[in-house]
Amino acid sequence: MRTIALLAVGAIAGAVVVxxxxxxxxxxxxxxxADARVREFTDAVKDGYSSRxxxxRGE
Structure with a gap:
């Protein structure tokens, strides 16, 4: 229960800071x-997943 409370406090604090x-x-x-770097990373993961x-599938 304490862990969930700490997680909630951290999420709220993060939202306030942002x-x-x-x-x-x-x-x-x-x-x-930071948003641009995250988008670049997720695009690379998507490309790698699609390629693999x-x-x-042998395509």
Whole structure:
């Protein structure tokens, strides 16, 4: 039960920090850069998965 409470507090704290960062130009710039890196990573994972799937299916 304590672990769930700590997880909830952490999620709320993170949401507050992100909201505050979005209100400043520098914070918005940092969040946009982080978003771009995350999108780049997820695109690479998707491409790798698709490539391996085609490989296994013999396409």
């Amino acid at each position: 909201t505050r960062m979005q209100q400043t130009p520098k914070g918005k710039e940092i969040l946009d850069a 799937d085609r490989e296994l």
